[in-house]
Amino acid sequence: MEPLLVDRLLRITDLFQRDMARAFAGTGLTTARVHLLWVLQHAGPSTQQNLARLCEVTPRNITGLVDGLEASGHVRRSPHPSDRRAVLVELTPEATQMMGRMQHEHTQLDETLRGAIAPEDRAAVDRGLSALVTRLETLVADAEADAGASRDAP
Amino acid sequence: MEPLLVDRLLRITDLFQRDMARAFAGTGLTTARVHLLWVLQHAGPSTQQNLARLCEVTPRNITGLVDGLEASGHVRRSPHPSDRRAVLVELTPEATQMMGRMQHEHTQLDETLRGAIAPEDRAAVDRGLSALVTRLETLVADAEADAGASRDAP
DNA sequence: TATTGTTATACTCTATAACTATA
DNA sequence: TATAGTTATAGAGTATAACAATA
Structure with a gap:
């Protein structure tokens, strides 16, 4: 029996x-901390408020991660x-170098995975995943809008 | 510019x-607790040791989740x-019913997502994701074997 | 008055190690 | 001696609420 599409995607989530x-x-790093480093690498020196927005997490949480x-x-x-209230958080040179290596591994992983797909299927997979992302974004946005509405006016 | 395949998959992970x-x-449920309920629904009444194996977490952790x-x-x-040392954990009737609804939503989500892919691309996407899962399983298994080996003989 | 970051508090997930009761 | 579960302890991630300094 064919596994469901969702099950395959969940399996990929787990393996990732x-x-x-x-x-x-x-x-010594964790997922949450690496995520923050990743955001920082792309955004450059940032205030904690800004990092909180980018990571979609509370400012308090950023304090802990940055600590x-x-x-x-x-x-x-x-x-x-x-602004004397704010601080700027930035990568140290060592971390910048490490994130460069991580970026490189990232593109290597991409090549490995792309190489696992039959060449004649690659274009269809690209289109399919793109369509899935779009549909999922709609689903999640709608659900979160509903949740927000019922929270604002319960 | 075309997003990388990995980035699309990570985005899907996040949206899921x-x-x-x-x-x-x-x-009032959390991801870890729902996962345990899901395992329990498929495995039927189980000892905590067994649940620990199935969920790939420590027995101590199962104690907390079951509590x-x-x-x-x-x-x-x-x-x-x-075996008077062991206990059997099983779903209550209410939870069994809830898991049935959740299973139904799961297959509905599958239909929704499958419907988002162009019909002529579906077969290729199935093949592609299947190939990705296989490749990722190999990568992770190798990495974990290495980690295990270096942990056993450092 | 609004914003930035922090202290205080609390809950969940997770792990290791030591202990109890049974096998 | 080995196994099933729990108590004890610890650390990370997350959240809300109250507070200080600054805008």
Whole structure:
């Protein structure tokens, strides 16, 4: 019997998580912290408020993650040049280098996975996944709008 | 520019997690607890040791999850008929009914997502995802074997 | 008055290690 | 001696609420 499409996707989700956990193991890093480093690599030096928005997590949570990453030498807090309430968080040189390697592994993984698909199926898979992302985004946005509406006016 | 295949898959991972979190919201359930209920629905009444193996978490963790699910009325502990050390965990009738609804939503989601893919691409997407799962399983198994080997003989 | 970050508090998931009761 | 489950302890991620400093 053919596994459901959803089951295949959930299986891929699970395997991705394991693969990432494997990649972090031994570095002392966790998924949440690597996510923050990833955001920081793409956004550049940012205030914690901004990181909270980008990570979709509370500012309080960012305080904790930055505390941990500062202790492990991956990020640095520096005063904001024009707003004395805020701090700027930025990657240390070592972390910048590490994120470069991680980016490289990322594109390598992409090549490996793309190579696993039969060449004549690749275009269809691209179109299919793109369509799935679009549909899922709609589903989630609608559900979250509903949740927001019922929370605002219960 | 075309997003990478990996990025699409990671995006799907993220959207799935949000969709599931949305589905549980208000029920007081969490991802880990629903996962346990799901396993229990498919395995039937099980010892905690067995659940620990199936969920790939420590037995201690199962104690905590079952405690929570018992308090919320989703599972019941009963004595094992032949081994007085063990307990059997089983779904309550209410939880059995709820899992039936969840199973139904699951197949509905599958239909929705499959419907989002152009009919002529569906077969290729099935083949492609199947190939991705196989390749990822190999990658993860190899990585975990390496980790195990270096842990056993460091 | 609004915003930035932090302290205080709490809950869940997760793990290891030691202990109890049974096999 | 080995196994099933629990108690004890610990750390990470997450959230809300109250508070300080600054805008």
